Amino acid sequence: MSDIALPPKTGKFRLSPGALALMCIPLVLIAICFANKFGYYTIPPGPRVILIFVLLLSLMLTGMPISISLGLSVLIFLYTMTTVPIDAVGLKLFTGIEKFEIMAIPFFILAGNFLTRGGVAKRMIDFATSLIGHLPGGLAISGIVACAMFALVCGSSVATVVAIGSIILPEMVRQGYPKAFGAGIITVAGSLGILMLPSIPKVIYAVSTGTSIGALFVAGLLPGITLAAALCLVTWYIAWKGNFPRMARSTWAQRFQAFRDSVWGLMLIVIIIGGIYSGIFTATEAAAVSAVYAFIVAIFVYGEINLKDVPRILLRSANMSAMLLYIITNAALFAFVLANENIPNALADWLIAQHLGQWGFLALVNVLILIAGNFMDPSSIILIMAPILFPTAMKLGINPVHLGILIDVNLEVGLCHPPVGLNIYVASGISGIGITDMTKAVLPWLITMIIFLIFVTYIPWLSLVVPQALGML
Numbered sequence: 001m002s003d004i005a006l007p008p009k010t011g012k013f014r015l016s017p018g019a020l021a022l023m024c025i026p027l028v029l030i031a032i033c034f035a036n037k038f039g040y041y042t043i044p045p046g047p048r049v050i051l052i053f054v055l056l057l058s059l060m061l062t063g064m065p066i067s068i069s070l071g072l073s074v075l076i077f078l079y080t081m082t083t084v085p086i087d088a089v090g091l092k093l094f095t096g097i098e099k100f101e102i103m104a105i106p107f108f109i110l111a112g113n114f115l116t117r118g119g120v121a122k123r124m125i126d127f128a129t130s131l132i133g134h135l136p137g138g139l140a141i142s143g144i145v146a147c148a149m150f151a152l153v154c155g156s157s158v159a160t161v162v163a164i165g166s167i168i169l170p171e172m173v174r175q176g177y178p179k180a181f182g183a184g185i186i187t188v189a190g191s192l193g194i195l196m197l198p199s200i201p202k203v204i205y206a207v208s209t210g211t212s213i214g215a216l217f218v219a220g221l222l223p224g225i226t227l228a229a230a231l232c233l234v235t236w237y238i239a240w241k242g243n244f245p246r247m248a249r250s251t252w253a254q255r256f257q258a259f260r261d262s263v264w265g266l267m268l269i270v271i272i273i274g275g276i277y278s279g280i281f282t283a284t285e286a287a288a289v290s291a292v293y294a295f296i297v298a299i300f301v302y303g304e305i306n307l308k309d310v311p312r313i314l315l316r317s318a319n320m321s322a323m324l325l326y327i328i329t330n331a332a333l334f335a336f337v338l339a340n341e342n343i344p345n346a347l348a349d350w351l352i353a354q355h356l357g358q359w360g361f362l363a364l365v366n367v368l369i370l371i372a373g374n375f376m377d378p379s380s381i382i383l384i385m386a387p388i389l390f391p392t393a394m395k396l397g398i399n400p401v402h403l404g405i406l407i408d409v410n411l412e413v414g415l416c417h418p419p420v421g422l423n424i425y426v427a428s429g430i431s432g433i434g435i436t437d438m439t440k441a442v443l444p445w446l447i448t449m450i451i452f453l454i455f456v457t458y459i460p461w462l463s464l465v466v467p468q469a470l471g472m473l
Contacts, residue, residue, distance in 0.1 A: 022058070022061050022062055023062055025058040025061075026055060026058040026059050026062060029051065029054060029055045029058060030055070030076055032051070033051070033055075033076050033077070033080035033081065034080055036048075036080055036081060037079065037080035037081075043081070045341075048081055048341075049341055049343055051077075051081075052073055052074075052077045052081075052337065055073045055076065055077070056069055056070065056073040056334075056384075059072060059073060060375065060376075061375075066327065066376060066377070066380045067323075067326050067327040067330045067380075068330075070327070070330035070331055070333065070334050070380075070383075070384075071330040071333060073334070074089075074330070074333040074334050074336075074337050075089065075333075077337055078337065082337075082340065082341075084340065089333065092332060092333050092336050093329045093330075093332070093333065099207055100284055101203060101206055101207050101213055101283075101284050102203070102207055102325070102328065103284050103287070103288075104203045104213065104283060104284040104286075104287035105200055105203055105204070105287075105321060105324055105325070106317065106318070106321035106325075107284075107287035107288045107290065107291045108155045108156075108198050108199075108200055108203070108287045108290065108291075109156070109200070109317045109320050109321050109324075110291040110294075110313075110314070110317040110321075111153075111154070111155075111198075111287065111290040111291040111293075111294040112154045112155060112156045112159045112294075113159070113313050113316060113317050114291070114294035114295050114297075114298045114305070114313060115150070115153060115154055115159075115163070115265065115268075115294045115297075115298065116154070116159050116162060116163040117298065117304065117305055117309070117313065118294065118297060118298025118299070118302055118304045118305050119298065119302040119303075119304035120150070120153070120163075120262075120264075120265035120294075120297065120298070120302070121146070121150055121163035121164050121167060122167055123258070123261045123262040123265060123302075124146045124149045124150055124164075124262050124265060124266075125142060125143070125146040125164065125167055125168055126258045126261065126262065127146075127149075127255075127258040127259055127261070127262040128142040128143075128145040128146045128149065129142040129247065129250075129258075130250040130254050130255040130258040130259075131145075131250070131255060132145065133246075133247035133248075133249075133250065134246055134247055134248065134249035134250070135236060135246065136236055136239045136240040136243075136244060136246060137177075137235050137236055137238065137239020137240070137244045137246075138246055138247050139168070139171065139172055139175060139177065139245070139247060140172060140177060140181070140182060140185050140235050140239060140244070141232045141235050141236060141239075142168070143164060143165075143168045143172070143182070143185055143186055143189060144185060144189040144228055144231050144232050144235060145228065145232070146164050146168065147160050147164050147186070147189035147190055147192050147193075147228075148189070148192050148196065148224065148225070148228040149262075149265075149266065150163055150164055150193070150265075151192040151193040151194075151195070151196035151197075151224065152196045152197050152224075152268075152269045153197070153198070153265060153266075153268040153269055153272075153290070153294075154193055154198070155193060155194070155196075155197070155198035155199045155200055156193050156194070156200060157190050157191045157192070157193035157194050157412070157415050157422070157423055158190070158193070158422050158423065158426055159193060160189075160190040160191075160192065160193035161186055161187065161190030161193075161423050161426045161427055161430070162426060162430070164186060164189075164190065165183075165186040165190065165426070165427055165430045165431075166430055168182070168186065169182050169183060169186060169430055169431055175245045175247075176244070176245045177244055177245065179431055179432075179433060180431075180433055180437060180438075180440070180441040181238070181244075181441065182431070183427045183428070183430070183431040183433050183438060183441055184427075184438070184441035184442040184443075184444070184445060185231070185235060185445065186427055186430075187416055187423045187424050187426075187427040187438065187441070187442050187445075188231060188416050188423075188442055188445035188446060188448075188449060189228070189231055189445075190415075190423050190426075190427070191412035191413075191415045191416055191423055191449075192224055192227065192228060192412075194378065194408055194411060194412060194415075195220045195223060195224045195227065195405075195408050195409065195412060196220050196221065196224040197217050197218070197220065197221065197269065197272055197273065198217060198272060198286070198287065198290065199216075199217070199220065199408065200324070200379070201378045201379060201382055201407075201408060201411055202216040202217060202220070202404060202408065203283075204324075204328065204379055204382045204383060205382050205386055205404045205407060205408075206404070207328075208331075208335070208382060208383060208386040208387055208390075209386055209387075209390045209400055209404070211400040211401060211404055212283075212401070212467075212472060213282075213283035213284065214276045214277075214282070214283040214467075214472055215401050215467040215472040215473055216401055216404050216405070217272070217276065217283055218273065218276070218277075218466045218467050218470060218472065219401045219402075219404070219405050219463045219464065219466060219467050220405060220408065220463075221466050222462055222463070222465060222466050223405055223409065223452075223456055223462050223463060226452070226455075226462065227409075227449065227452050230448050230451075230452055231445055231448060234444055234445060234448050235445075238444060264297045264301050264302070265297065267293075268290060268293055268294070268297075271286075271289060271290070271293060272286050272289075272290065275289065277470050277472075295310075324379055327379055327380060327383065328379075328383060331380070331383030331384065334383070334384065335383075335387045338387055338388065339387075343388065344387055344388050344390070344391040344392075345391055347388060347391075347392065348391040348392035348395050351364075351392045352392065352395055352396070357396070358396050358397065358398055359458065361392060361393070361396055361398070362398070362406065362457050362458070363457070365389055365393075365403070365406065365407070365410075366406070366410060366453065366457060368385065368389075369381060369385060369407060369410040369411070369414070370410055370413060370414065372384075372385065372414070373410065373411065373413060373414020373415075373417075373421075374414070374417075376414075377422065378411040378414065378415065381407075381411060381414070382407065382411075385407075386407070389403070390403070399460060399463075399464060399473070401463060401464060401467060401473065402460040402463045402464055405456060405462075405463040406453075406456055406457055406463070409449070409452065409453050409456050410453065412449060413446065413449050413450060413453065416442050416445075416446055416449070417439060417442070417446065418435055418439060424438050424439065424442065
C-alpha cells in the first residue's frame with residue numbers, strides 16, 4: 001500500500017481563478033453584444049470589428065472546438081451587430097460548401113487512408129533504404145526520403161507520420177539509433193505531407209481564395225524536394241558526427257526489386273501530375289482517381305487490406321471529412337461577416353498605407369501564422385487568415401500561388417511544436433517519448449525548416465518555376 005495520503009473526496013468540482021476568468025470573458029463580451037442589440041450601448045464600427053475577433057479568441061481559449069467557436073461568434077455578431085436576417089445563415093452554410101473543389105477533400109482523405117493501411121509506405125521505405133541505406137545515418141535519411149515519396153501521393157502530414165514512423169522507428173531503435181533522434185526526424189519529415197503534390201490545406205486555401213488547385217499542387221514540388229534535401233543533409237551531419245549505424249550497401253538487383261515492389265504506389269504521382277497537366281482531369285477529379293487507384297492497389301495488388309476492412313476505412317474517412325467540412329461551413333459564415341463589414345479591404349488599405357511593401361507584408365504573414373500555429377490547426381488557420389490576408393497580397397502584387405506555398409510552409413512549422421502540433425503528438429504516441437523531450441528532439445530539423453521558410457518567403461521562384469514551366473500560371 002502507498003504511504004501517500006490521498007485527499008478526501010468531497011464531490012465538489014472547483015475551478016481555478018484563471019480558468020474562471022477565461023470562462024467569464026466570452027460571457028462579458030456576449031453581454032456587451034446584446035447591450036448593443038437592445039440599445040443600452042452603441043458600439044462604433046471600429047471596436048465592433050475588433051470585438052468579433054476577441055470573442056472568437058476568447059471562446060477558443062475556453063477549450064471550445066474551433067468550428068463551434070466560429071459559428072457561435074458569427075451568429076452572435078450577425079444577430080446583435082448587423083441587420084442581416086438570421087434566415088440567411090442556413091443559405092450561407094449551404095453555399096459555403098457548394099463548390100466543386102471541396103469534393104477533393106473527402107477523396108484525398110479516403111486515398112490517404114487506403115495508402116496508409118495498404119502496404120505502400122513499407123515498400124517506399126524499402127526502396128529508399130536500398131538506395132541510400134549505406135550512408136552515415138542511412139536508415140534515418142531513408143525515412144525522410146520515404147516521407148517525401150509518401151507525401152507525393154498522400155497529402156496528409158499526420159498520415160505520413162503514422163505510415164512511415166510506425167514502420168521505421170522500431171527498426172531504427174533495433175539498429176542502435178537513439179529513439180529521440182528517430183522520432184525527431186519523422187515528426188518534421190512527416191510535415192512534407194502538406195507541402196508536396198496533393199494536400200488538403202492547399203485545397204482549402206484554393207477554395208478560400210479562388211486560386212488554381214492544380215497550380216498549387218505542382219508548386220509544392222520544388223520547395224518540397226528542397227526541404228527534404230535540407231533535412232537529409234542535417235540528418236547526415238548529425239549521424240556522421242555521432243558515428244550512427246550504417247546499413248549494408250544494396251546490390252543493383254536488390255534496388256531494382258525494391259523499385260518493382262514500390263512502383264504501384266509511385267505510379268500515383270505520375271497519374272496526378274500527368275492527368276492534371278495533360279488536361280485529362282481536373283485536380284478535384286484527380287482526387288477521385290487517386291481514391292479509386294489506392295483502393296485497387298491496397299486490395300488487389302498488394303493484398304494488405306481485405307474487402308471486409310473497407311467499410312471501416314470508409315467510416316473513418318467519412319468521420320474525418322465531416323469534421324473538416326463542418327469547420328469549412330462555419331468558416332464560410334465567418335468570411336461572410338468579414339466581407340459584410342468590409343474588413344479585408346479596409347485592412348488591405350491600412351496595411352498598404354503603412355508602406356510595408358512586399359517584404360514587410362510577407363514577414364508579417366509569417367509572424368501571424370507562426371503565432372496562430374501555437375493554438376490552431378492548419379485548416380482553421382487557413383480558413384480564418386486567408387480571406388483577411390489575401391486582398392492585401394493581391395494589392396501588393398504577390399502571386400497567390402506563392403502566398404499559398406508560403407502559408408503551407410508556415411503550417412508545417414506549426415505541426416512540429418506544441419501546444420497543438422499534431423505531428424509531435426502522433427510521433428510521441430508512436431515512440432513513447434514525452435512531449436517535452438519530443439520538443440527538444442525536433443529542434444535541429446525545426447531550425448532547418450525556419451531557415452527554409454525564409455528562403456521560400458523571399459525567393460518566389462522556388463514556388464512558381466514548376467507551374468510556370470507547365471503553363472499553369
